[in-house]
Amino acid sequence: MSETRILFVDDEAEVRRSAAEWLTLSGFSVTTAANVAEAKAQLARQDADVVVTDIRMPGEDGLALLRHVTEHHAGVPVILLTGHGDVTMAVSAMRDGAYDFLEKPYDADHLVVVLRNAGEKNRLSRELARLRGRLAHASGLDRRMIGQSAAIQGAREQLLQLAGxxxxxxxxxxxxxxxxxxxxxxxxxxxxxxxxxxxxxxxxxxxxxxxxxxxxxxxxxxxxxxxxxxxxxxxxxxxxxxxxxxxxxxxxxxxxxxxxxxxxxxxxxxxxxxxxxxxxxxxxxxxxxxxxxxxxxxxxxxxxxxxxxxxxLPPLRERGNDVIALFEHFAAEEAARNGLQPRKAPEALLTALLAHDWPGNVRELKSLAIRFALGLSDGMPRQAACGEQALAAPGLAETMARIESEIIRRALKEAGGNQAEAARRLQIPRRTLGEKIARLGILDTSQP
Missing domain, CATH: 3.40.50.300 (P-loop containing nucleotide triphosphate hydrolases)
Incomplete structure (x- = not known):
């Protein structure tokens, strides 16, 4: 079995040196970083199996590194090193995804045990993900449950868990x-x-x-x-x-x-x-x-x-660009079945597909794509309003506002309605988010 790779982050050089020596003697592969910026750069070059970080450091702290690892290196356990006054903070951080915390001065042998357990957990998680990936590929799961939206990826992951x-x-x-x-x-x-x-x-x-x-x-x-x-x-x-x-x-x-x-x-x-x-x-x-x-x-x-x-199973209106991928898949499949040249969907049609509410979901979309592939319709979705009338394609501004509103709603939902956290996730100023919420009429920020 290959060595467990540890990234040890602390702003004190002597702490980094002694930790690296002890952990290397204990059978780990160790790299160190003096601050969060260095740690991010290290992770960008080579992923770690476990990250150990001090909480209090100049500039960004260990909690910022925890958030970065959680968002960009999912599954990598993070162990926090805390001062006496940071225990409450560390316990809260565990609810946000930290694997464990050790209070300084920590016992070196205990750290080794915690790191071995964390490394084994990461190894098992990666192996499970690899096996699931092989199973999904072998079964054609991606071709039978098409889409890349977070909603459908979550459904696929849960389906793979339940299948066995x-x-x-x-x-x-x-x-x-x-x-x-x-x-x-x-x-x-x-x-x-x-x-x-x-x-x-x-x-x-x-x-x-x-x-x-x-x-x-x-x-x-x-x-x-x-x-x-x-x-x-x-x-x-x-x-x-x-x-x-x-x-x-x-x-x-x-x-x-x-x-x-x-x-x-x-x-x-x-x-x-x-x-x-x-x-x-x-x-x-x-x-x-x-x-x-x-x-x-x-x-x-x-x-x-x-x-x-x-x-x-998520409704189609919550799956974003999956609508386009599904439409093109069904249209191409039907064209091939009938020996026809696939038709290219015009931009106005793609815009209308994204703007439609899809009360009939994938079944409705598939029917529309088949008729489009056979040249029996222009592919424009229809809705009941004063009789059965064609849904006019909205303008670009309206469509972009709809997409922007959906992205903001999703960020707010994931942040539990906290606008400051949602702004951080969206990487925009808090004030800008507030202005967009007011302009787009997003009233209940705790709901999707």
């Missing part, structure tokens, strides 16, 4: 956000991939045959049952059952489904003994199941059973 866990998942998202795509990915990236994936649209199955469809029946179980029917749950044994629009499932069947999920066995009508069931359930909804349960429209116990693991 044998737990049930509740997918939440508006119509057209790609819940079935996510369900297929959860199955395809799981150990159950070689077994059946069975999709059931709970809104499309008539209530009169729902029970038979899911649970099946034995021959002679009722009048007209002249042969045995294998239910979809039994057919899916070993694999995955995807229950789309689960909010539409009749309440009586919700009770039976809850029992199946809890007991992992299914009672087939006409059979005396239940059949063991080894399936993973993935449910999808566009509704707030908890609120629906409070009104008596959905069983709360079923909701809590399904909601042990949840994955939220």
């Amino acid at each position: 866990l044998d737990i049930d998942v509740l997918l939440r998202g508006e119509t057209g956000t790609g819940k079935e795509v996510a369900a297929h990915l959860l199955h395809d990236l799981s150990p159950r991939a070689a077994k059946p994936f069975v999709a059931i649209n709970c809104a499309a199955v008539p209530e009169s045959i729902f029970e038979s469809e899911l649970f099946g029946h034995a021959r002679g179980a009722f009048t007209g049952a002249d042969r045995e029917r294998e239910g979809k749950l039994v057919y899916a044994n070993g694999g995955t059952v995807f229950l789309d629009e689960i909010e539409s499932m009749p309440l009586a069947l919700q009770t039976r489904l809850l029992r199946v999920i809890q007991e992992r066995e299914v009672e087939v009508l006409g059979r005396n003994a239940p059949l063991p069931l080894d399936v993973r359930f993935i449910a999808a909804t566009k509704s707030d199941l908890k609120a629906l349960g409070d009104k008596g429209g959905f069983r709360p116990d079923l909701y809590y059973r399904l909601a042990a693991s949840e994955l939220d």
